[in-house]
Each structure stands twice: as C-alpha cells, then as structure tokens.
Amino acid sequence: MASHRLSSVSEEEPCCDISRKTKICLCVFFGLLIAVVIAVPVGILMWPRPHKEWKGEGTTAHFYEILLGRCYTYTQIVRPELGHKDCQKIGKAFTGAFLSKDPCSSTEQDYKPLMELTDQAVPCDKTLLWSKSSQLAHDYTRVRQAMFTLEDTLLGYMADGLRWCGDSGSSDMNYKSCPNWREDCSNNSFSVFWNTVSKRFAEDACGVVHVVLNGSISNTFDERSTFGRVEVFNLRPEKVHRLQAWVMHDIGSARSDSCSSSSINVLKRILKERSIAFSCENNYGPIRLLQCVKNPDHPSCRF
Ligand code: JS2
Numbered sequence: 007m008a009s010h011r012l013s014s015v016s017e018e019e020p021c022c023d024i025s026r027k028t029k030i031c032l033c034v035f036f037g038l039l040i041a042v043v044i045a046v047p048v049g050i051l052m053w054p055r056p057h058k059e060w061k062g063e064g065t066t067a068h069f070y071e072i073l074l075g076r077c078y079t080y081t082q083i084v085r086p087e088l089g090h091k092d093c094q095k096i097g098k099a100f101t102g103a104f105l106s107k108d109p110c111s112s113t114e115q116d117y118k119p120l121m122e123l124t125d126q127a128v129p130c131d132k133t134l135l136w137s138k139s140s141q142l143a144h145d146y147t148r149v150r151q152a153m154f155t156l157e158d159t160l161l162g163y164m165a166d167g168l169r170w171c172g173d174s175g176s177s178d179m180n181y182k183s184c185p186n187w188r189e190d191c192s193n194n195s196f197s198v199f200w201n202t203v204s205k206r207f208a209e210d211a212c213g214v215v216h217v218v219l220n221g222s223i224s225n226t227f228d229e230r231s232t233f234g235r236v237e238v239f240n241l242r243p244e245k246v247h248r249l250q251a252w253v254m255h256d257i258g259s260a261r262s263d264s265c266s267s268s269s270i271n272v273l274k275r276i277l278k279e280r281s282i283a284f285s286c287e288n289n290y291g292p293i294r295l296l297q298c299v300k301n302p303d304h305p306s307c308r309f
Pocket residue numbers: 134135136137138139140155156157165166167168197200204207230231232233234237
C-alpha cells in the first residue's frame with residue numbers, strides 16, 4: 007500500500023493543496039510585486055526633476071564648447087607660454103565646481119581644483135583693476151598688452167561674459183534660468199566664481215597696481231563693488247606698495263567725481279589703513295587718447 011502512495015503523487019496533485027500552476031502564478035505575482043516595490047521608489051528618485059525656475063538668465067548656450075575653445079585659444083595662441091596647461095582637465099574642474107550642486111550654496115572650495123589648474127603669474131606693476139569701466143580698461147590692455155586685467159588672464163578670458171549654473175537634482179546644466187544675485191541668492195555659482203578669481207588676482211598682484219575708475223558716475227569708488235569689497239582688501243601690503251588710480255570721464259559728459267571727490271577719499275582712507283600708498287590722476291592721457299579714437303570730432307579731442 008505505502009509504496010504505491012509515494013509513487014502515485016501525480017503532477018497535478020496539489021501540494022499543500024495548491025496546484026503547480028497556482029504555484030507558478032503566485033511566484034510570478036510575488037515577483038512582480040517585489041519588482042514594483044523596488045522600481046517605483048527608484049523610478050521616482052531617478053525621474054529627472056524639472057530644474058528650479060530662477061530669476062536670472064540660464065547657462066550660456068554651448069557653454070562647455072566655448073569654455074574649452076577659449077582655453078585652447080588662450081594657451082596655444084594668446085599666451086603660448088601656457089601651452090602646457092591641460093584644457094580638458096581645466097574644463098572638467100570648471101564644470102565640476104557647479105554641476106549636480108545647489109546653485110545657491112556655491113563656495114570658494116568648489117572652485118579650488120580649478121584655481122590650482124589655472125595659476126598664472128602676472129609680472130609686478132602689470133596688474134590693472136577696474137570698476138564700472140570694463141570697456142575702457144579692456145580697450146587699454148588690448149593695445150598695452152604688457153598689462154593684465156583679470157579678463158586678460160586664462161581663467162578670466164575663459165569665463166568673461168558667460169553664465170552658468172547646475173542643479174542638485176540633475177547632472178545637467180540649467181539652460182533655462184540661473185539664480186539672480188539680488189532676487190535669488192548671493193552665493194550663486196557665478197558670483198562666487200568672480201569673487202574667488204578676483205580675490206586671487208588681487209592676492210597675486212605686486213609692485214604698483216593700477217585701477218581704472220569711472221568719474222562720470224556718482225559712486226566712482228563703490229565699497230559694494232567687486233573692486234571695493236574684494237580686490238582692495240586682498241592686495242598684499244608686503245608686495246603692493248602703491249595703488250595708482252586713473253579716474254576717467256566719458257568724453258563730453260559732465261564731471262561727477264574726480265580724484266578729490268568724497269568716494270575717492272574713502273578709497274584713500276581704506277588703503278592708508280592697509281599701509282598701501284595711493285596716487286590718483288584724472289583722465290590719464292593714453293586712455294584719453296583711446297576715448298578720442300572713438301570720438302574724433304569732440305572739441306576736447308582736438309590735439
Ligand atoms: C568680468 C565679471 C564678467 O577689477 C575688476 C575685475 O578684476 C573684476 O573681477 O572685478 C573688478 C570689477 O568689478 P566691479 O568693481 O564690481 O565693477 P562693476 O563694473 O561694478 O562690475 C563688473 C562685474 C565684475 C564681476 N563680473 N567680470 N567678466 O563676465 C563678469 N561678470 C561679473 N559679475
């Protein structure tokens with residue numbers, strides 16, 4: 007009797023009273039259930055969240071291509087003595103400073119790898135700072151190539167006029183919008199970059215440092231500007247023994263500020279407290295010539 011029983015358990019016989027088919031169905035069901043339980047949260051996490059809307063312009067189109075192109079142009083053509091710089095590494099360090107990060111909590115630390123890859127010595131007496139006179143300062147160094155504004159150095163040249171930001175929820179650049187300094191946040195990737203590179207530019211300066219200031223506006227020296235807030239306070243008195251200011255007035259415009267005006271006296275006082283000598287000249291001749299090239303018929307340009 008017993009032997010027949012064991013051998014007689016036919017395929018259809020339910021074990022634990024359930025059929026093989028049911029067993030398979032249950033396995034498939036639980037398998038699917040487990041898959042869903044895992045897939046849903048992973049899916050939610052992986053699902054690319056739309057970038058946060060900011061008040062400022064988005065990342066410049068073709069940002070990375072422009073950055074790399076400028077790096078090669080600068081290191082191979084403009085300043086070939088820097089031909090040893092690795093533009094691929096520099097490009098990666100630049101984007102690594104802000105991609106996949108909250109664009110409102112950017113820090114100087116984020117840009118440290120980039121700063122280390124782009125160190126560049128500017129000869130003493132050849133540093134030119136500027137404030138509210140970008141065009142004039144750059145017209146001058148385009149002609150007087152021995153002098154350097156920040157934008158005449160590798161990193162300033164690469165980033166000049168560009169905009170960029172990322173997002174902690176995505177590894178892409180946000181081309182739609184980026185934080186605006188006033189309306190969103192001040193520690194945004196873009197502003198922190200310019201503060202960081204301006205700080206280093208001032209720290210590296212030596213000898214006589216020059217600055218082009220705009221005498222046709224009220225606050226010729228603005229303590230809230232990058233020059234007034236970052237560069238003036240990062241000049242090293244042990245290396246910089248004088249700051250020479252050139253206060254330029256637009257051709258044909260009324261004089262608002264000059265070397266004897268109150269805002270310039272504020273600059274003079276700050277430098278005195280920092281044991282850095284100060285000298286100032288209104289409408290420095292060579293830059294005046296450049297202004298007259300653009301306004302040849304103006305009476306004050308009849309030499
Ligand atoms: C360049 C940008 C951009 O001495 C100069 C430079 O060294 C510069 O880094 O900082 C100084 C000028 O800044 P400041 O005094 O604030 O002048 P400004 O005319 O009121 O503001 C210009 C913006 C300076 C920082 N910066 N510099 N190229 O594309 C650029 N974008 C920003 N924000």
